[in-house]
Amino acid sequence: MTEISRRALIAAAGGAMAATSAAAQSAAPAAPLPERGGKGADILGPQNRPRAAEEPFTLAPPATDHGTMPNLKWSFSDSHMRLEAGGWARQTTIRELPVSKAMAGVNMRLKGGAVREMHWHKESEWAYMIKGRARITAVDQDGRTFADDVGEGDLWYFPGGIPHSIQGLSADGIDGCEFLLVFDDGGFSEDSTFLLTDWLAHTPKDVLARNFGLPESAFAKIPEKELYIFPGPQPGPLAADRMGGSGPVPKTFSHKMLAQEPVRTRGGSVRITDSTVFPASATIAAALVEVEPGGLRELHWHPNGDEWQYYLSGQGRMTVFGSESKARTFDYQAGDVGYVPFAMGHYIENTGDTTLTFLEMFKSPRYADISLTQWLALTPHPLVQAHTGLDPKLVEALPETKSPVVPG
Structure with a gap:
């Protein structure tokens, strides 16, 4: 050349x-x-x-918008993906979203038959099934047992320290499941749970033999390290997995959120699930919110703790008021996590052309919010007029009942 x-x-x-x-x-x-x-x-x-x-x-x-506010958004797309034989997991904790001190979240996928191995952790676990089905089991401190099959829109809750398992089911043409886990401590790490195989691998076999009353040779095939997520045998009928023990747990660990009748408004709907309807969920309350195009999750705040959000579908924006003339707006879409520190005022708009659906979670046994509109409507009207300059007739017309989602 x-x-x-x-x-x-x-x-x-x-x-x-x-x-x-x-x-x-x-x-x-x-x-x-x-x-x-x-x-x-x-x-x-x-x-x-x-x-x-x-x-x-x-x-x-x-x-x-004005002043300096902490970052109140993280996308699971930016989280490290832990890939395993049979599924994956990624998390949003205080390490990814530093303001998220009260709660942390894990997004997990299990193929059909794949197992999130038997384990427990210090934190309580609240979960929402995004897609597919799974079988969940648990045993409490009194030997009472629990087993159930959960599907899309179902919840489960395992108190801290209670051992449990999750296994993906293949059903209705879906290979396994994907779900969201929320823990009542922002410092939680999915990598620091107490795993059955990890403990067995770090216990001498002669100790295992004495503990279980079995020959030492019975433990020859114990895994040398944790399994975490691994392919397992396809589960049989649910009835066969409902072990007797000392009977069932007194408060079921699962709940069908979508079976609840929502609070419907002209702008959308809200389903609230806390310990009043799901008694086992003692530390986490939640709401499933749907906002129609142009609609608005009204101006409000929560008097019972920080808010951890997960966006399931659609597009929206949230503006958060932090006092001291501070306010900041964030954009959200499916797969994003939002966060609102304790008592900060905020609202969420649907900025897309499809329904905006998201979850609100709180480290609290009860759900609570304060509506700005209701507060003004139920405060002496001359006082409201003095603050706002609103025409007296307009103040009189303010609704005294909450409308959590208002139309555009």
């Missing part, structure tokens, strides 16, 4: 690469500009355009 042909080849290759890069840039979704009402400017330096396109109200926040 001559020097001239080499130069021509290099030039052609460079041109192709430039064209490819330009095509990739043009194919990327158009990112909003950080401009609003004559303020701001375009971005001259490098930027992640696909990510910026997902964050329109973060890039160009409302004029009412």
Whole structure:
């Protein structure tokens, strides 16, 4: 090859690469500009355009945003994915979202037959089945037993220290399941649970033999390290897995959230599940919220603790008021985690064209929220007028009952 042909080849290759890069840039979704009402400017330096396109109200926040607020958003897409034979797990804890001190979450997938091995942990575990079905089992301190099959929209709750297991089921054309776990401590780590195989692997076999009253040779096949998630035998009929023991647990560890009649409004609906309807769930209360396009989860706050959110579908934005003239807006979509520190006022808008669905969780036995509208409606009206400047007739017309989701 001559020097001239080499130069021509290099030039052609460079041109192709430039064209490819330009095509990739043009194919990327158009990112909003950080401009609003004559303020701001375009971005001259490098930027992640696909990510910026997902964050329109973060890039160009409302004029009412002000001051410094902690980050209140994390996407499970940014969490480390632990891959295992039979499934995966990823988590959002105080390490990923530093403000999340009260609660942590794990997103887990189990194929049909795959087992999240028998284990326990210090923290209580609340769960929501996102897709598919699973069999869950547990035994309490009095030898009382529990086993149930859970499907989409079902919950379970295991108190701290109670040993349990989860196994994926293949049903209705779905290979296994995917679910969300929420723990009542932001410092929780999925890697620090007490695993059956891990303990057996670190106990001398002669001790195991004496403990179980079996020959030492019976433990020759004990795994040398933890299994965590592993393929297991397909479960048989549920009745066969309902062991007798000292009878069933007094408060069932599962609950059908979608079977609850929701609070319906013109803008959406809310299902509230706390210890009043799911008695076993002693440390976590929850709500499943649906907001129709253009709707708004009304301005409110919670007097019983921090709020940990998980977005199931749709697109939305949340603005949080933190006192001291501080407010910040965040964009959310399916798979994102939101967080609201204790007592901070907030609202959530549906910014998409489909239903926005999300979960609200609280480290509390009871669900509680305070509606800004209801507070004003039930406070002496001259006092409200003095604060707001609203026309007296408008104050009189404020509804005295909560409407958790208002229409657009």
